[in-house]
Amino acid sequence: MYYRYVIKELRHRSNRTLVNVFGIAVGIALFVSISAVSTAYKTAASRPFKNIGADLIVQRAEKQQDQPDKRIKSMRGIRLPFSNQLFEAQDLLALQRIEGIDATTHALLLWEFAENGFRTIMGVDAGQSSLGAGKVRDWVKQGRFPEKPDEIALEKHFAKFQKIKPGDTFQISGHTFTIVGIIEIKEGAQVAAANIYMPLGIARMLLARKPDAMNLIYLRLNDPSMLNQVKSQLAAQIKGASISSSDSFLELMGGVSMISEKFSLIASMVALLGAVSLIMKTMIANLVERSHEIGILKAVGWTHQEIQKQLTAEAFVQTLAGGLLGILVGYFISFLLGFLSITIPIPWELNPVPAMAKQAQAASQIVRLPVSVSLPLAATAMGLSVIIGCVIGYVTGRRTSKMKPVDILRQL
Template identity: 30%
Template sequence: MTAVNPYVRSQLRHRRRRAVAVVAAVALGAALLIALTSLGSGFREAARAPLAGIAADLVVTRPDEGTPSEQPGRGVRQPFGLATFDSGEVRQMDTVPGVDTAVGSLQIWDFGPRSTITIAGVDPTQRAVGPGRILHHDLIAGRSFRSGEQGVAVLDRHYAAFYDTKVGQRVTVGERSYSVVGVVEVKDSAQTAASNIYLPLAEAQRLAGLPADRVNQVHVQVGNSADTEAVTAHITDRVGRVSAITPDSLVQIMGAVGRISARFSTIAAVVGGIGGLVLSWTALRGLVSERTREIGLLMAVGWRRSHVVGVFRAEALALGLAGAAVGIVLGVALAGLLSYIPAPDLLPAPPSVAGHGEAPAAESDGLPVSVSLTAVGAAALVSVVGATGAGILAARRATRLKPARSLVSL
């Protein structure tokens, strides 16, 4: 009917308050879907971040189940509660189905009279995974270690700045002096391998009084990140009980909000979208109900039921498109605001940062929230289809009344 489009335009123009209510309801559902989906993706990315910079999917350690031994109050020692792996066990991890690479490293602490520093022993030949990747990719001054090199060290940028130490100078660890050959900036995406000082693995083993084949951390790269739990189980079968840092375990550290957002963001987004649809259905039903007399008059003068439903379908489609557009803009804006939420500190800072005030901690970045085209498309589809469907259902319900009854209804 040629009168349909002018009629729809006139209704939208003269019933602005009701139209705005429908658009707001649709927009709310679309915005919630986008914002909640983006929040979930942000928590998932935050959980992956501490491992992403070292190209690892899990960091494996072995809890020390033996009787605590007498430890000196000062000097170099292993972190409390950690036992070691030998080179044979690292090779066993490397051959686990699904594992691409397993690289061992050694973390030790140096308890000094005024501060405690962390030292990482790094295999100079391993640059693809683990702390060796940091020394290869994130240097800001100098160079990394050469194979077989001794008596050298690379410093973390904050540590070097705090102690005003530059490339070419020397640093003392325990009772040994090392030449500084490089300075590295450890980014948030590599926090699982953060240390104050990096030494060649053989140097760190000698410093800690350990055999040459001993490490206490193994950085594992998995072919498919979804297989991390299965890989951890296989590693446990081969080398005994281990503790593994994985993205899932980091999500657990985030607490209830992080777990819900990361694991159930899709469900939460769908619930938000449904809530918006319910509101839009309520508004559209009210829009149709207040025009019951009008519908009866149209049908009395010869309009068919399909014509009336077509009018409301076109009207609901227009309102749904407007609501989707507003909701997408609002959802993207909300996601942008969510990115200012500080990303959770999933890993403890090195001792010199954590408890002794000897080095500045890195600033915490915001939550890595991003808006995906999938979320935007889903929000638009749900908004338009939902609003149009709600308008059609409401109109069909109204047109079931006989014209005479519609004319006398309030």
């Protein structure tokens, strides 16, 4: 490789070099930032699930009451949420027949309509702290997680609103509980959010229906790419089940997220192709301008392959510089976009709060767009730059193969 010649050529034709470098930098910057934003939306949408370590949540909504005499007469007391009816024993057996499930845990979500207000209660499986609602055990901010039958923990904002603290007592459905901890829900983990947390057994006791009652099943898969496959199996095996994944959030987010989801690759490629056509055009114009030089090289004994190597090296250096600059600019754009906040709405079946409650609005959480330029993305961008450089070198080199030294020199 004739580095000295490459560098001198690029320096001498600095305007053209800068146009090429900036052209490719713009294309790469757009590719990086569009891809980063697209990934950020997916990350934001997957955060509620990721934070609780689950890939899927299975629920069963209340069936429509056809008979007027069976309609609810009063909402007062402990109730099952409309979207979280109890699972049957055969449902759990069905789960065992489904392939691709790595871990399963369950919880019992309850509503209490008391005289002094509405509250949500989550009965947490004490044996499983790495999955589902059990993750809240890791988020105890003050005190500890309840262990005894008369102990509960409160969500931070609820405790603040109620002006109660650890050591105080709290009444639920006529029972008195001691508050032993305050829990701070991790950003974006609304699917595990409740006002009150207690061991699963105590929640079952409050519901007073079945000793093994549960209405939320959290699943972790062996391989997240099997998501749709497992979803289909679940739908077939558990009749009436509502199955949610991060896709459910992405669908609700709509707008830009859907656009970037569907078109990010195309948009990135269009941006890159624009840059490639620009650099190709300038390189070919450059080739015409340098035909004299190519004639000299051929006359003094350079082979076609050696000239192609030289031109490829020049294109390579420019695209490499453009790629690096593009990644830096893309990183900067992504950094700025990271200051944007987006709303992650919760699908109604995952919303722990009834639609008529004032707190329902809180279920739509505003989070910072988690934009970041990952190493694989930067490597892909760099790889694309290199490929573009090689393609341009090849195309321009092919053109030189048709040039004969004497034809070029005769024109001078």
